[in-house]
Amino acid sequence: MKTRLIEISFASDVALVHPEDARQMGIDIESRLLIRRNGMPIAAFSPMISQDLVGKGEIGIPKSVANALKLSDGEEVSAEGVTASESLNIMAKKTQGMRLSREEIRKLIADMVSGLLDDAAIAEFVTLQSTVGMDDDEIHELIRAMVETGNKIEFPYPVYDEHSIGGVPGNSKVALLAVPTSVALGLKVPKTSSRAITSPSGTADTMEALANVSLTTEEIRNAVEKAGGTIAWTGRLNLAPADDIMVRIERRLLLDPPSQVVASILSKKVSLGISGLVIDLPVGNGTKLQSEREAENLAAMFVKQGGKFNMSIKALITFGGEPIGYTIGPNLEAIEALTALMKGEASQSLMDKAMYIAGALYEMAGKANIGEGEAHARDAFKSGKSYEKFKKILEMQGGNPEVKPEDIPVGEYSETIYSNKSGAVTFIDNRALTIISRLAGAPLDKAAGIKLYVKIGNRVKSGDPLFKIYSSSSHRLSEALAFANSVKEIEIGTMLLKVFP
Amino acid sequence: MKTRLIEISFASDVALVHPEDARQMGIDIESRLLIRRNGMPIAAFSPMISQDLVGKGEIGIPKSVANALKLSDGEEVSAEGVTASESLNIMAKKTQGMRLSREEIRKLIADMVSGLLDDAAIAEFVTLQSTVGMDDDEIHELIRAMVETGNKIEFPYPVYDEHSIGGVPGNSKVALLAVPTSVALGLKVPKTSSRAITSPSGTADTMEALANVSLTTEEIRNAVEKAGGTIAWTGRLNLAPADDIMVRIERRLLLDPPSQVVASILSKKVSLGISGLVIDLPVGNGTKLQSEREAENLAAMFVKQGGKFNMSIKALITFGGEPIGYTIGPNLEAIEALTALMKGEASQSLMDKAMYIAGALYEMAGKANIGEGEAHARDAFKSGKSYEKFKKILEMQGGNPEVKPEDIPVGEYSETIYSNKSGAVTFIDNRALTIISRLAGAPLDKAAGIKLYVKIGNRVKSGDPLFKIYSSSSHRLSEALAFANSVKEIEIGTMLLKVFP
Incomplete structure (x- = not known):
């Protein structure tokens, strides 16, 4: 059969097949279609059967998928129906509460990465993790399988990294301080991260305001060698691709099982051969963790699983009750x-x-005693050494090392929200500020977001500004503003709560 | 926007949208698209965004879906992005092991029926039922919600029905004896069933060999009025449509949670206002129930749930260790x-x-003492009264009441499997015979299937025929035969098991 590339975007991988071809292949719409080139399997698709959209002998492939697979228009391929029944039986076993073996988990992840599992099957696996759960050995095998089905990047020296599980607006900029500071302390830090999934900005999105983050494996190795570190996007690296497949469904279903949180982060870090990792676990309103107890359990899982890969892990449970810094x-x-x-x-x-993060990494590298790392980090930061390292990183990533804050554009449309009473700020709603920032256009509109004028505990007078919303689109700004006016994102407490008649 | 009907078959509901329209509507491929006609919502779809397949201002709808919705080509509709976040939050709550309230279950099922939930979300719900499970009240609310979101058929007198949960090949013909016999005993029996899902034939498929089964609500009421009963397909009736939506995903994931087995069957029966129901629960190799204990638990669930709808239920736990009768x-x-x-x-x-089934229904109608119904049923059957009623049913469903067995075609290609040793039949593999029959083409190829020559306990000599495979396609016959030769579907035991050298 011959490929025909079609400009299509769809939530799952689909291939268009003519009904006569489908009949000959013995497939129907419930099948999965495996495409081979020169006999080698390259991907599996859900067949969409149509006589109106493709001709006989043609197989229609979305252009974006074809690009990723390096398939060109009119290329000769073969196609056959395949089933994932072995993986489905493995999951059916898990519904009965049974443990999965190494081989079973490997089969499941291999089928997921090769495209044999459709969205319903991936949703089943995510739901199973949320309900039946996985024990320590199963999580270990899950991470292994996720690493084995992707690329790895090796470094000729120990490398260190930090990662936040997120949920606090304004957090994406922390790495821009922590990474160059760790580098200034002599560590090698190949920091990679995804773009924002549900937040207003991911570290990769924020770094992209200043430099190119879409690096290849070679560029990352080179940046770490020459600049001591990098702040890059994972997108082009194909590290643990099963993670990206599951994240898509987790996000769609609003599920976030702890076993997958751990497997997702550690599979990427193991693929990079990280030897020391600091995990930031923010606790508070709107974050993923509702209590310190929950954070401690997750921290223990991280430390245990890291140990199985010879990765030492320190988890920092941090206050996540309001945004980090003053910008989103x-x-x-x-x-x-x-x-x-x-x-x-x-x-x-x-x-x-x-500074906690950079200090903890410094201690993990054995360069400072426990409790002394943070002071070294602060010294490096205050002395300008962090900035020097950051400029070098910018340069290696194609950015302008001499960039000034005023060179970075903010949204041309903006609106300020003012306090209508006097008192002290008692509560800032993380989730509301996230929604407002996203309605204003973040993260795709890089110039969109929020500038805060107050933090919890600050005293304000009626009429004082609380925050300002920025957007590149007046339409988006008015949507964000409408939402902002409908909720109480910042609460001001006063002594007198209510007066009865 | 204007509809454009396109000849497409796909596993889930999809609508094609031009990228510019998508941008204007603010939707992306992760959204659900709600289509309205004259402001009334008619269905939701997963958007497939393509500039190659539809023009601006057009919305491409699969023809089969458009037919079901009575949408014609070029019709004016409006479209908007919608989210199922409320239902997703309800399910996320269930992952934590919490009970769902009546309102939550109703919201979930309403969103499912209106198309707001995509395959991944439906898979999540099916998986949750398989793992967290549902308590009695939740199952009751589930059935209610499934009934309320579909059509109902009302009869001016008490009506009775029987249903098998399946898993035994050859079982689809039981209703063709049980229904007319119950009618001969004076009961009104609006028997409806689905087509085969994973079996070689469903009761609707088998009845279709003799009459039309695709009846409307009016035709069913009329047949029950004039012939005392009917054996029809549920397809055109829109009874508890959430059931059909979930069955599709359950089948794809090979999941079959007990709560959904009960809800699936009872939602259809409550929609028909059945007052007495006999449930057949076959136990044995290849069936859905592995032990009598498991069958008893399921039977108790059926009886309890039926009671909440004033439906009296008798569950018959039956031997399912080999096919029913001699044909599949x-x-x-x-x-x-x-x-x-x-x-x-x-x-x-x-x-x-x-006869167990007809007798039990007769007793439930209060027309015979417990234990005496079966004898009445056998009398009716032997005397030819059942056949007379069956002819009347055939006539009402547009069949030929004088049809003879030799008028019904069997596959023109056939092959017999012979025993290669002498002894007694000790085991017949239900699952293998199901696979062989389906490979031969059943149920779509009505003339395909198996004729058995032996049952468990029969003595055979080497060279005696065991069974014969029929198909309308020589290609399919050879595929079925290849599978038959690769497994031991019928085991013959002898005294001497092995000889050492």
Whole structure:
């Protein structure tokens, strides 16, 4: 059969087949279709059978998928119906509460990566993790299988990294301080991260305001060699691709099982051969963790699983009850980070978090005693060494090392929200600020987001500004504003709560 | 926007949208698209975004879906992005092991029926039922919600019905004896069933060899009024449509949670206002129930749930260790049933099961004492009264009441499997015979299937025929034969098992 590339975007992988071809192949719409080139399997698809959209002998492939598979138009391929019944039986066993063996988990992940499992089957696996759960050995095998089905990047020296499980707006800029500071302390830090999934900005989105983050394996190795570190996007690296497949369904179903949180992060880090990792677990309103107890359990899982891969892990349980620093959104956060690096000082929440992380990594590398790392980190940051390293990283990633905060654009449309009473800020709703920032266009609109004027505990007077919303689109700004006016994102407490008649 | 009907078959509901329209509507491939006609919502779809397949202002709808929705080509509709976040949050709650309230279950089922939930979300719900499970109240609310979101058929008198949960090949013909016998005993029996899902033939498929089964609500009411009963397909009736939506995903994932087995069957029966129901629960190799204990638990669930709808239920736990009667596949089973009805006698397994069912229904209607119904049923059957009623049913469903067994075609290609040793039949593999029949083409190829020459306990000599495979396609016959030769579907035991050297 011959490929025909079609401009299609769809939530799952689909291939168009003519009904006569489907009949000959013995497939129907419930089948999965495996495509081979020169006899080698390259991907599996859900068949869409249509006589109107493709001709006989043609197999219609979405252009974006074809590009990723390096398939060109009119190429000769073969196709056959395949089933994932072995993986489905493995999952049916799990519904009965049984443990899965190494071989079973490997089969499941291999079928997932080769495209044999459709969305319903992936949803089943995510739901099973959320309900039946996985024990330590199963999580270990899951991570192994996820690593084995992807690329690896090796370094000729020990490398260190940090990762936040997220949920706190404004957090994406922390790495822009923590990574160059760790590098300034002599560590090698190949920091990679995804783009924002549900947040207003991921570290990759924020870094992209200043440099190219879409690096190849070679570029990452080179940046770490020459600049001591990098802040890059995982997108082009094909590290643990099963993670990306599952994240898509987890996000769609609003599920986030702890076993998959751990497997997702560690599979990427194991693929990079990280020897010491600091995990940031924010606890508070709107974050993924509702209590310190829950954070401790997750921390224990991380430490245990890391140990099985000879990765030492330190988990920092942090206060996530309000945004980090004073900005939310890619460009606004990049401005705040760059300003801090240049001045050698940052707002307390941003500074503390970045220095805890760099200090902990320094201690893990055996270069400082426990409890002494943070002071070294602060020295490096204040002395301008972090900024020097950051400029080198920018340069290696094709950015302008001399970029100034005022060079980074913010949304041309903006609107300020003011307090309508006097008192002290008692509560800031993380989730509401995330929604407002995303309605304003973040993270795709890099110039969109929020600038905060107050944090919890600050005293305000009626009429004082609370925060300002930025957007590149007046339409989006008005949507964000409409939402902002419908909720109480910042609460101001006063002594007198109510008066009865 | 204007509809454009396209000849497409796909496993889930999809609508094609031009990228510019998608941008204007603010939807992406992860959204669900709700289509309205004159402002009334008619269905939701997964958007497939393509500039190659539809023009701007057009919305491409698969023809089969458009037919079902009575949408014509070029019709004016509006479309908007919608989310199922409320239902997703309800399910996320269930992953934590929490009970769902009546309102939550209703919301979930309403979203499922209106198309808001995609395959991944439906898979999540099916998996949750398989793992977290549902308590009695939740199952009751589930059935209620499934009934309320579909059509109902009302009768001006009490009506009775029987249903098998399946898993035994050859079982589809039982209703062709049990229903007319119950009618001969004076009961009104609006028997409806689905087509085969994983079996070689469903009761609707087998009945279709003799009459039209695709009846409307009016035709069913009319048949019950004039002939006392009917044997029809549920397909056109829109009874508890959530059931059909979930069955599709259950089948794909090879899952069959007990709560959904009960809800699936009872939602259809409550929609028909059945007052007395006999449930057949076959136990044995290849069936859905592995032990009598498991069958008893399921029976108790049926009885309890039926009671909440004022439906009295009797569950018959039956021997499912070998096929029912001597035939498997739509036409072959229709031939066996018709022959039995005409002669007033049937092979033991077929006769026993049909008469247990008719007798139990007769007792439930209060027309015979407990333990005496079966004898009345056998009398009716032997005397030819059942056959007379069956002819009337055939006539009402547009069949030929004078049809003879030899008028019904069997596959023109056939091959017999012979025993290669002497002894007694000790085991017949239900699952293998199901696979062989389906490979031969059943149920779509009505003339395909198996004729058995032996049952468990029969003595055979080497060279005696064991069974014969029929197909309308020589290619399919050879595939079925290849599988038959690769497994031991019928085991012959002898005294001497092995000889050492």
